[in-house]
Amino acid sequence: MxxxxxxxLRTVEKSVAExxxxxxxxxxxxEKLKKDISNTIIRKIEEARYTRFNPEFLDDFLAEPYVxxxxxxxxxxxxxxxxxxxxxxxFQLGWLERSTRSYNIFLVNQYVRxxxxxxxxxxxxxxxxxxxxxxxxxxxxxxxxxxxEAWKRYRRWLSRREGSGAIRIKxxxxxxxIAQIIEDGYLPFIPxxxxxxxxxxxxxxxxxxRDYQEDAWKKFLKYGAIGVFWPFGCGKSYFGTYACAAIKGxxxxxxxxxxxxxxxxxxxRKHTKIEYEVEIETYHAFHKVKDKEYTLIxxxxxxxxxxxxxxxxxxxxxxxxMGFSGSPYREDGRVNYIIALTGYxxxxxxxxFFELGLIKKPQITLFVLKxxxxxxxxxxxxxxxxxxxxxxxxxxxxxxxxIASKYNLTFVFGETTKRLEKIRENEIVVxxxxxxxxxxxxxxxxxxxxxxxxxxxxxxxxxxxxxxxxRKEATxxxxxxxxxxxxxxxxxxxxxxxxxxxxxxxR
Numbered sequence: 419m420x421x422x423x424x425x426x427l428r429t430v431e432k433s434v435a436e437x438x439x440x441x442x443x444x445x446x447x448x449e450k451l452k453k454d455i456s457n458t459i460i461r462k463i464e465e466a467r468y469t470r471f472n473p474e475f476l477d478d479f480l481a482e483p484y485v486x487x488x489x490x491x492x493x494x495x496x497x498x499x500x501x502x503x504x505x506x507x508x509f510q511l512g513w514l515e516r517s518t519r520s521y522n523i524f525l526v527n528q529y530v531r532x533x534x535x536x537x538x539x540x541x542x543x544x545x546x547x548x549x550x551x552x553x554x555x556x557x558x559x560x561x562x563x564x565x566x567e568a569w570k571r572y573r574r575w576l577s578r579r580e581g582s583g584a585i586r587i588k589x590x591x592x593x594x595x596i597a598q599i600i601e602d603g604y605l606p607f608i609p610x611x612x613x614x615x616x617x618x619x620x621x622x623x624x625x626x627x628r629d630y631q632e633d634a635w636k637k638f639l640k641y642g643a644i645g646v647f648w649p650f651g652c653g654k655s656y657f658g659t660y661a662c663a664a665i666k667g668x669x670x671x672x673x674x675x676x677x678x679x680x681x682x683x684x685x686x687r688k689h690t691k692i693e694y695e696v697e698i699e700t701y702h703a704f705h706k707v708k709d710k711e712y713t714l715i716x717x718x719x720x721x722x723x724x725x726x727x728x729x730x731x732x733x734x735x736x737x738x739x740m741g742f743s744g745s746p747y748r749e750d751g752r753v754n755y756i757i758a759l760t761g762y763x764x765x766x767x768x769x770x771f772f773e774l775g776l777i778k779k780p781q782i783t784l785f786v787l788k789x790x791x792x793x794x795x796x797x798x799x800x801x802x803x804x805x806x807x808x809x810x811x812x813x814x815x816x817x818x819x820x821i822a823s824k825y826n827l828t829f830v831f832g833e834t835t836k837r838l839e840k841i842r843e844n845e846i847v848v849x850x851x852x853x854x855x856x857x858x859x860x861x862x863x864x865x866x867x868x869x870x871x872x873x874x875x876x877x878x879x880x881x882x883x884x885x886x887x888x889r890k891e892a893t894x895x896x897x898x899x900x901x902x903x904x905x906x907x908x909x910x911x912x913x914x915x916x917x918x919x920x921x922x923x924x925r
Contacts, residue, residue, distance in 0.1 A: 483503060483504060483507045483509065484501050484502060484503045484507075484509065485500075485501070485502040485503075486499050486500070486501055486502075486540070486543065487499060487500045487502065488500075489525070490527075492601070497527060497528060497601075498525070498526070498527040498754070499525075499526045499527070499544065500515075500523055500524070500525065500526075501523075501524040501525075501526050501540075502521055502522075502523050502524075503521065503522050503524065504520060504521055504522075505517075505519075505520055505521060505522055509522075510524075511524050511526060511536065511537075511540070512524040512525050512526035512527075514766065514767050515766050515767060516767055516769075517767050517769050525766070526540075526544065527754060528544075528602075528604075550564060550604065551564070551568050551572075551599060551604055552604075553587070553592065553595065553596055553599065553733050554733060554735070555733075556586065556587050556592065557580065557584045557585065557586060557587065558572065558576060558584070558585040558586075558587055558595065559583060559584055560583055560584075560585070561583065562582040562583050565579070565582060565583065565585065568585065569585060571602075572585075572595060572598065572599075574591075575587060575588055575591040575592075575594055575595040575598070576588060576591075576595075577589075592730060592733070593726050593729050593730065596729055596732065596733070597729070597752075597755070600754070600755055600758045600759075605758055609641045609642055609643045609761060609762070610641075610642045611639065611640055611641065611642055612638065612639045612640075612642050612665075612738060613737075615666075616665055616666050616667065616713060616737065616738075617639075617664055617665060617666070618663070618664055618665070618666055621660060621663040621664035621690075622663050622690055622691040622692060623659065623660055623663035623664075623689050623690045623691075624689055625656055625659060625660045625663070625689050627657070627660060628653065630648075630652075630765075630770070630771075631653060631656075631657050631660075633764070634646055634657065634764045634765070635657075635660075635661075637762055637764055638661070638738070638740065640762075641761055641762045642737065642738045642739075642761075643738060643739045643740070643760065643761025643762065644740055644741075644760070644761040644762045644763070644764055645720065645740070645741040645742075645743070645746075645756065645757055645760035645761050645762065645763040645764070646740060646741065646742050646743075646764055646765055647742075647743055647744065647746050647763060647764065647765040647766050648744065648764075648765040648768075648771065649744055649765075649768050649771050649776075649777045649883065649886050650744040650777075650880070650883030650884065650886045651776075651777060651883070651886050652765075652771060652776055652777065654718075654742040654744070655681070655682065655685055655718070655742070656685065656689070657742075658671065658682075658716045658718070658740060658742060659682075659685045659686055659689050659690060660689075661714060661716065661740060662686060662690060662692065662695070662696050662714070662716070663689075663690040663691075663692055665713055665714045665738065666713060667695070667712070667713030667714070668695060668697070668710070668711070668712045668713055669695055669696045669697070669712060669713060669714045669715070669716070670696075670697045670698075670699065670707060670710075670712045670714075670715045670716070670734070670736070671696060671697070671698045671699075671715075671716045671718060672699055672700070672701055672703075672715065672716065672717050672718065672731060673698065673699075673700055673701070673718045673719065674700060674701055674718070674719045674722050675700065675852055676700070676837070677837040677838050677852060677853075678718060678719070679698050679699075679700065680836075680837075680838050681838055682698050682718070683698055686698075701722050701723075701725075701727075701728045701731065702727075704728075704730050704731055707731075707734060708730075708734065710734070710735070711735040711736070712734065712735065712736040712737075713736065713737050713738065714736060714737070714738045714739070714740070715731075715734060715736040715738075715739050715740075716739075716740045716741075716742065717731070717739070717740070717741040717742070717759075717760060718742045719742065719743055720741030720742060720743045720746075720756055720759070720760050721743045721745060721746050721747060721748055721756055721876055723741065723755070723756065723759050723760070724748060724750075724752040724755035724756060724759060729755075729759070732759045739760060739761060740760065740761070741756065741759065741760025741761065743756065744879070744880070744883050745875075745876045745877075745879035745880045745883065745913070746766075747874075747875040747876035747879060747913060748876065749873070749874060749875070749876070768917060777886040778886065778888075778893075779886075779918075779919055779920075780865075780882065780885040780886070780888075780893040780894060780895045780919075781892065781893065781894050781895065781922070782882070782895045782897070782914060782919055782920065782921045782922065783894070783895070783896050783897070783921070783922045783923075783924060784897045784899060784904075784911070784921050784922070784923045784924065785896065785897070785898050785899070785924050786899055786900070786901055786904055786923060786924070786925045787898060787899070787900055787901075788900060788901065789900060790817075790900065792900075793868060793898040793899075793900065794821075794868075796898055797810070797821070797866060797868055797898065800864075800866055800896055801825065801846070801866075804863070804864045804894065805863070806845075806861075806863030806864060806890065807845060807846075807859075807861045807862045807863050807864070808845070808846045808847075808862075808863060808864040808865075808866065809841070809846075809847055809849055809853065809859075809862060809864070809865050809866070809884065810827075810846070810847070810848045810849065810866045810868060811849055811850075811851075811853065811854075811865065811866070811867045811868065811869070811870065811881055812848055812849070812850060812868045812869045813850060813851050813869045813870055813871055814869045815831055815832075815850060817868065817869055818831060818848050818849075818850055818869075821848050821868065822848045825846070827844070827846055827847060827848050828840050828844045828847050828848070829847075829848040829849075829850075830847060830848070830849045830850065830852065830853060831849075831850035831852060832850065832852060834852070837852060837853075841853060841859060842859060851871060851877065854877055854880045854881060859884065861888065861890070862884055862885055862888050862890075862893065863888065863890050863893055863894070864893065864894045864895075864896070865881060865882070865884060865885055865893075865894070865895045865896065866896045866898070867881060867895075867896065867897045867898060868898050870907070870910065872906070872907050872910075873906070873907040873908070873909040873910045874910055875909065875910050875912055875913035876913070877910065878910040878911060878913045878914060879913040879914070879917075881895075882895055882913075882914055882919070897911075
């Protein structure tokens with residue numbers, strides 16, 4: 419063997435020895451670091467409020483640093499779970515429903531896998547394996563290899579096969595089929611990233627997004643389908659207006675009331691240059707839009723979408739979708755449908771909005787009275803002592819007219835024209851349920867609820883939400899109930915307790 423080769427081998431041998439020595443040193447440092455981290459965790463816990471700590475289970479904790487708890491079951495089988503994770507662990511699964519000082523509480527159900535990666539051990543635990551199907555144009559669409567299974571599973575709502583990948587749905591059965599597909603864990607649309615060619619740069623609008631709105635916009639670009647559940651007054655409509663300007667092509671905004679049609683049209687006209695691209699229709703206008711195609715559909719107050727009458731709107735032809743609601747409640751058990759029909763949810767937790775000072779909690783007082791006559795006397799007392807912009811909510815049209823007549827006030831209800839204008843221009847105004855949703859009136863000082871829609875948590879959340887973004891430092895929300903109403907409809911107050919509000923009860 420030549421001297422050159424021997425020298426080269428000695429050099430390599432020396433390098434390997436040095437590398438092994440460095441590796442041994444690095445291994446020692448890693449082990450020391452692991453021990454230091456473990457000791458630091460133990461010390462920090464012992465320095466806190468806990469005096470006893472058992473390090474024996476630390477490895478188990480680091481291997482599985484979360485708790486899984488069933489939230490909802492159907493026929494004895496869990497279909498929805500809470501995953502509770504300490505904040506010291508960088509962990510994201512599903513969507514954040516609640517956050518404490520120490521823990522994040524995530525909501526996980528069968529729709530999560532369409533929007534985020536799920537660790538294998540959890541996917542096996544949740545058993546999330548729905549059949550991939552989609553509803554469009556009166557057809558149930560499947561992969562050819564899944565058609566037999568789809569025909570067997572959904573036979574009661576199907577009439578005939580049309581080719582290897584489509585099955586005709588029975589007339590009038592579309593809603594029941596969509597509902598069952600959602601229950602089975604499949605979405606009636608396919609989430610997909612927004613095509614960069616569909617986005618205008620820069621958007622023709624004067625709206626500048628806040629940080630949390632920018633985060634939501636990035637989620638939309640990633641998934642092409644999001645549900646935005648920010649508090650009232652945190653810019654859902656402005657965000658939607660920005661989206662209409664940024665996304666090319668035809669857009670459709672679906673709203674529940676004519677009042678909101680006026681408000682959206684005002685936003686689009688004032689803040690963009692693409693008014694001609696945007697249609698605004700109510701949830702009752704399916705017949706007007708069923709044969710059209712859109713680039714983007716926005717479902718405002720999307721808690722209405724799962725209703726039997728409106729769910730067909732979720733099958734309209736669109737590349738992208740958004741749903742907006744500050745009160746994602748339903749009394750028919752279809753709360754999950756709200757997320758399933760709109761997309762990846764953002765803004766379910768309101769804690770950061772309170773922390774940033776974007777919203778503030780009103781002072782809520784519940785007066786429990788004996789009779790309706792006592793409620794009217796309490797209303798008289800409140801009106802005599804409160805000043806500033808006041809809205810009196812009254813679902814009963816007859817009672818609303820009586821109150822308006824007694825105090826010479828304007829009553830805004832179903833037959834009223836220019837509702838938004840009249841609500842804004844009057845210092846004190848009586849409003850029926852037409853004022854529950856979406857109104858942007860930042861000057862309100864006081865809300866008084868005299869009459870309401872039974873036990874509707876959605877309505878209670880919406881009405882209280884009118885005060886969240888008031889410019890006033892202190893706002894008051896008064897609820898007038900008889901003892902009988904409190905017993906029958908008190909569950910509507912749960913919408914306030916769930917958001918951490920304190921209710922002062924006066925009898």
